[in-house]
Amino acid sequence: MSLVQALCLNCTLKRSPEESNTQSLAAVVMDALAGEGVDTETIRLVDHTIEPGVVSEGVTDSDEWPAIRERIVAAEILVVATPTWLGQISSVAKRALERMDAFLSETRDDDETPIAYSRVAGVVVTGNEDGAHHCISEISGGLIDIGYTVPGQAWTYWNKGPGPGDEEWLTTKERDWSIKTGQAAASNLLAVARALTAHPIPAPPG
Amino acid sequence: MSLVQALCLNCTLKRSPEESNTQSLAAVVMDALAGEGVDTETIRLVDHTIEPGVVSEGVTDSDEWPAIRERIVAAEILVVATPTWLGQISSVAKRALERMDAFLSETRDDDETPIAYSRVAGVVVTGNEDGAHHCISEISGGLIDIGYTVPGQAWTYWNKGPGPGDEEWLTTKERDWSIKTGQAAASNLLAVARALTAHPIPAPPG
């Protein structure tokens, strides 16, 4: 039985090596998957050049999307992790979804099955302020549109509650619920990924 | 092997026997499921008294939610079909989601598995005007929150395009794409329902 691959797109606005709250909470999900024998990888998208566009091929010579897309297509499990700004997903997350719009017309080499069918996706959200549920709906909605299956409760989040303040995921003491929920997300992602590996979604009729 | 059950909640604002555009497009999905041997049922919610609230039990003597909830819980496949008003889901769809908020703390009798786990859900949207993608994201987001799995491309929609006009789903001649997409939605819902029946999502860890 081939190894299950899981890929996390960390959509923080902070370039390496700056510490990323989003990376840290996403690691809860990815570590739980690794603990179940899944082969995991995380890409911090902001460290790479990803041009605006809705195509899979490179838009410019420096466009790194084609190589990142290869990793996405290879992974049975995709985790999109985003910070929250103005209650919405980051522009980095939006950029990745936008490029994945091309999946709408891409099928597997061997048949007419859309490229994202039988792949599963989950969402991780961190924020200083409120917005996580909406980020989860937006990312899930976009990924369902192009063919990903989103398992029940395949998400976790943390934010500080209303108003300004310095507290972040990396400094808070209130971590238990977000960690437990992230571990459940990993369990649900893996269960559905395995179910769909055993019983793949066929090409649509007609 | 027991029969797969599929339930459609038609969230039109129009009471029976008035013709419902939403019912008609939802029937494309339900008929395709029935054609595959699925036991299908559709409830037009506006014909029933459903009180505001977030509990499973009846809120008043006339509250019909408990009986409707029984049908929801029995179905492996749930289809939420809504019209679009102001670019958003109907208040009838919102009312149903709100009552289903109670699922967050409900588990199956025999173990700690949340009641919506291994159930799949899809979305059908009709509208005079634009708004379908958002309705799909809102309903999918709400159902993922409480534990439903949303298969890739488990939706279809129709609307007229920008601006006012009398054209509706029941009178348009541009039906082919919405019908084909609805049949694909049925295929994807059934494939994932069967995969999760064979390999159910276990209770979350911890």
Next chain:
Amino acid sequence: MSLVQALCLNCTLKRSPEESNTQSLAAVVMDALAGEGVDTETIRLVDHTIEPGVVSEGVTDSDEWPAIRERIVAAEILVVATPTWLGQISSVAKRALERMDAFLSETRDDDETPIAYSRVAGVVVTGNEDGAHHCISEISGGLIDIGYTVPGQAWTYWNKGPGPGDEEWLTTKERDWSIKTGQAAASNLLAVARALTAHPIPAPPG
């Protein structure tokens, strides 16, 4: 100079006389308006029968919408206050917006000006959990669609932060930011209402 009228639609799911968190936070805004000499009124919608539909006239004999609509149309300032369920607005708020869809084709008696022009609207959100920013966007988006003007920062909210727990607006000790933000919302609503009373938005060209 005639008195400015402000109306709050409290869209809690709880019937009177049960205490409403949403009512309590909305009162911060309404009390600040009253303190500036505005004539304020709050309607708890769930105490009234409001039928599904998108028309201004009564749908059934018991439909109380026409009387409520009169109060809405008379008010220069509208505040929609909603609890958060599944990260979204309540079905009671959705019902009110849905009935207000009729405003799209209603003009003032004396000219072609849409009925909501030069009226301003704000939003108050309470919740056990995350979702306020999205509720503000949904309600603002719906009201802008039908012609209301939404002043900058004409909102306030409170929620508990991530995960379960008993804390509510009425029991929390962390109230300062939500109160101060609500008082700013009142100030902004009144400033724009007065500006638009002095300089009304004319009927659209053509």
Next chain:
Amino acid sequence: MSLVQALCLNCTLKRSPEESNTQSLAAVVMDALAGEGVDTETIRLVDHTIEPGVVSEGVTDSDEWPAIRERIVAAEILVVATPTWLGQISSVAKRALERMDAFLSETRDDDETPIAYSRVAGVVVTGNEDGAHHCISEISGGLIDIGYTVPGQAWTYWNKGPGPGDEEWLTTKERDWSIKTGQAAASNLLAVARALTAHPIPAPPG
């Protein structure tokens, strides 16, 4: 009386000199404003380097945001024009909103008034497919959050209706409603901008 300034941020993904549907529909609004004596300017953001981040100052040496931000701050009227991908706003629009998050803590030099107070904003959306209402709510919600006032019906949009096809704004024959609605948006933006110039929103209390 000083000239009113209006700035359009064209958030298309297409670099100059490629034709932009979004630019063309936005021009309806901007031309109508120019016809009323407003000083108008349009920036195609994708032609400029705008780094990810939530600060007003330049993030890198090549970051052109500070100069663009100067134009935004100088304009009484802001129009955000976006294409629709996956039913959502473009990553270019999201990037601009994200940088404008810094406005939350910026005030005018002469007092404590938030920098976006008494500024008005509108939205233009084009798309091959459905999603405009949601794009309007997301952009409006983000801008209201930071202090912009959004006038009633300060938007226009066009999309093709459901399903695939080659038709775009630049090739369609069904333009009348979107043009008329765009001209109304210009009228409403200018009316509220003038009202708020005459009666500015004061700094919030406290």
